[in-house]
Every structure is written in C-alpha cells, then in structure tokens.
Amino acid sequence: MRPGAEAVRIKGWFGAHRWLVLRRISQLTVLALFLSGPWFGVWIAKGNLVSSLTLGVLPLTDPYLFVQSLAAGFMPAATALIGAAIVVAFYVLFGGRLYCAWVCPVNAVTDAAAWLRRRLGLKSGRVPDANTRYWVLAGSLLAAAATSSLVWEAVNPVTIVQRSLIFGLGGSLAVVFAIFAYDLLVASRGWCGHLCPMGAFYGLLGQKSLLRITADQRGACDDCMDCFTVCPEPQVIRPALKKAGQDSPLILDRDCTNCGRCIDVCGRNVFHFTHRFDQRSDS
C-alpha cells in the first residue's frame, strides 16, 4: 500500500497533503518573487538565493557562501554582512533545514526522485554515510582557504540550479538530471540527506531552533511505518516516536527539515508542529 493511503482515507486528500502543498507553494512563491522581475518587469526580489535585495531595501545573503568568502580570505562588505545576519537569525529561530524543505528548488527534484523510487520499488543502491556532508562542508571551506577562491561554487549543484532558473542560464539541466539520477538509481535520498554541504550548514545553524515537530500523540502510533517511508531523514523520527534515547516527544535532530510530511501521512495524527519547549505527550 502507498504511504499515506490511510491518512487520505481518514483526513481526505488535502488533509493528507496539506504541508506538502504549502511547501510547494512556498518554493514556487520564492522562485516567483525572483522571476517576476526578469519575466514581467515587476522587481520584487533581485539577485538570487545566494544574495538578494528585496523591494530595494531588504538584503539577504546565504551565510554558507558568506563563510566560504571569509575562508577564502575576503571580508564581504556591510550589505552582505547584514543580509547574512538576517538569514542566520531567521533559521536559528525556525530551523536551519527549513531552507531545504521550504525554499531550495533542488528539493522538488530530490522529492521527485524519492517518489519515483518508492513507486518503482527500488531498494538497491549504495548510500554514502550521512556524515559525508560535514566532510564536504569542511572540505569546501578548506579548499576556499587553500585557493583563496570560492571553489565549491564551481560545482555546487544547488546554486547552479537556482541561478539557472532565475537568470535563465543554460547548462543546468544536466546538473538537475545528475542529482535526480543519483537519488533515483544510486543512493536513496543521497544528495540532500548525505552529501549537500548547504543542508549540513543550515542543519548546524538550526540545531537549537524554536520550531520543532513533536510526536505528541505517539500513543496512537500503530507502527504503519508511513512516516519513516516518506521522511527524507527517517533516522530523526525514532528517538521522538519510540523514546529511543530520549523521553521528549520532540524531534530534536538537526537533520529534520521541518517539511511536515510525517504530519501529512500519519492517519493517527501523531505529529504536530510546535516549539521546542512543548513537552506535552500522551505517553
């Protein structure tokens, strides 16, 4: 049976896809804000997700790129510094990997690969260790320091895809296809869950974030495993749902992307969004 089938029966299609739909709307809205300028001449957000200026006043800068620049030995100017500070403050509060689930356009690609993988019943593959992303993160900073240039940006698929979408550059379809093929045929949830240094960086950023998902109704869990099947980082669920190593019902792992898919697919309404001090639990 497909994951979430029970949820669809109980809560209806929209009830079982609410956060997914909201997430796709969020991702498309972010893109639309950048595309309205070049496509229709309505300039809302200029630049791209690495650094932008919204409505001519709000600067936003990707702190990972900012840190790479520092590692390469360059102190960016005040605008970038303010922009990075705003972004850091937001994700420290709301969960770093909120970016991965709600903003990053690559998410749609990897979600599609994961979906197709489930539909085709592909189980094989060679998944790199989940810690690899931290090595890539450290490596990207070391490489920047060693060469005094933003080395990772030569190959970073995330920024390549973003830039290509927003600036209408060619040459990125191959990158999108490579990530899709890798996630589909080689490693389940390989890119976002194991390799992407941006995800690792935002994960570290939101380690103590306020916004969390809780398995507060875990007593109702019937072990259908649907949440584990759809979760892009399934290892984060167990401690909260099964009291493995922690008593709290909160999903506290930094890898949780706050995507809310577990809330959607659970027919028993086990999961909810809450804040990190909410310890309420039915068991």
Add this chain to the structure above:
Amino acid sequence: MQTDPTAKLQGKPGASPTSVARRKFLNSIAAAAGTGCLLTLGALVAGRPAAANPAQALRPPGALAEEDFLAACVRCGLCVRDCPYDTLKLAPFGGAVANGTPYFTARQVACEMCDDIPCVKACPTGALTPKLNDIHEAKMGLAVLSDHETCLNFLGLRCDVCYRVCPVIDQAITLENVHNQRSDRHAMLLPTVHSDHCTGCGKCEKACVLPEPAIKVMPIALAKGKLPAHYRKGWEEKAKHGGSLIGDQVEMPVRGMEGKAYGDSRVDGQAGGLNSGWKP
C-alpha cells in the same frame, strides 16, 4: 545482518560490543571522509581552469584583481540586474568563465560607463569595490590596437571610428599624425591608446568596422608591458629637476648642419639632401 562483516566479529572472542561499535564508527567516518575529500577534490579540479578567464571576458568596473574577485564575488547577479544596458552577463555552468560570475564581452555589448556606476552600487560584498566613485578611474581592461596590418588608419584611410566613439576621446585614444611613407604625400592618423586614461569600456572594440576588430580590449595583465624598476626617462628627470642631471652635452658639428641647434636635423630650402623637394 548476516552479510554485515561486523556481525561476524561479534562471535569472535575478545571482540567486545564496544570495540565492534567503535570499528563500525571508525569505518563510517573513514568512508564519509573519503567521499567528502573526493567531492572537494572534484570541485578543485573543476574550479581550477576557471581561475584564468578568456581574454575577451571582461569584469565589470571596480572588480578586484581576478584572484581576489574569485574570493569575494558570491555570484548573486545583482550587478547584472542593475546594469541598465544589459552589458553584464552571468557565466553559465560549464563555460570558460568561473561559474556564476559576472562578465561582459566588449565586441557584443560594451560598457556604457554610467556616471553613477549602478553595478558597483548593487554589489553586496564589495567584489566590485565601492572605492570606485568615478567611472573614469575604472580599469576593466586596456584597449590595444592589436593589429596594425588591418587597421584602416594604418592603411592610410581616415576611419577613426574607434577614436570617435571613445568616451574618453583625445585622452584614452588620440590620433597621432605620422608621415605616410607609402604614398609619401599623405599623413596617417594612427589611433594610439593611452593606458592612464583608458577604462577598458570596450566601445572602440565594439565599433571597429572590420569583421574582426583591429583594436581589442584585453585584461590589463595581458595587455601591458612593464619597465624594469630602475629605468628612468631622461626627459622626465630633466623636467623634474629643471635641467639635465649630467650637464650640457658636447655638441659635435654635423656636416651641412652648421649653424643649426643641436638635434635639429631639418633641412630647408635647397633641393637634394633629405628633402627631395617634391611638390604635388
């Protein structure tokens, strides 16, 4: 679980559960480190060739030296967006210019040298340095009359297009009046670039009437020669000190030039000698 190599260890005497866990942990760390290093190495290899841009790819005004620029530019494209003439482009992935960085190709669209330099204002990081207040101080490159053999002015025609479109006319490009020895009766007005005033905007290259321009804007490092540090120019030293540093020269008489100032080799009046006396 049966195929897991660490599971076999558990049966071995002396292999405590902690040492198995440690081995497993170390293995996973090693694998992660290996993959991570490989990926970063890949990035290094892929990023290296882009460190040297093709000569036709010029950076926007105020761009730091290329090595510093590659550390400073976060590739957001804000300069590209604020360029009113769509001169600037972002380098696509897989091209010759460092992925995502801004550049322009003078022959296609030259820099219009806006007074308010919007691209520099738009840059959030300072990769286009805010120290550039006057666009005439920009050094995007240096125009070089690279081909004297096809330049129409060198062929004795009056083209002058590069000279006339130059926004810093008569300073960055001048026309130097030289005798045309081929016809022996005309002047050649040779476009001559002066590096202290050329901003590298590329309008001359864009406007050159030839199918392939005879004048091209190149990165300064490529275009410019360099004198050794100890060289002094006599005439400059003379002007600086109000007189020759080594005193007056001994003047040797030149036959046929008696009564003329030293160095004045002009022959006037009589036919023959250096002046053929020919009149059109």
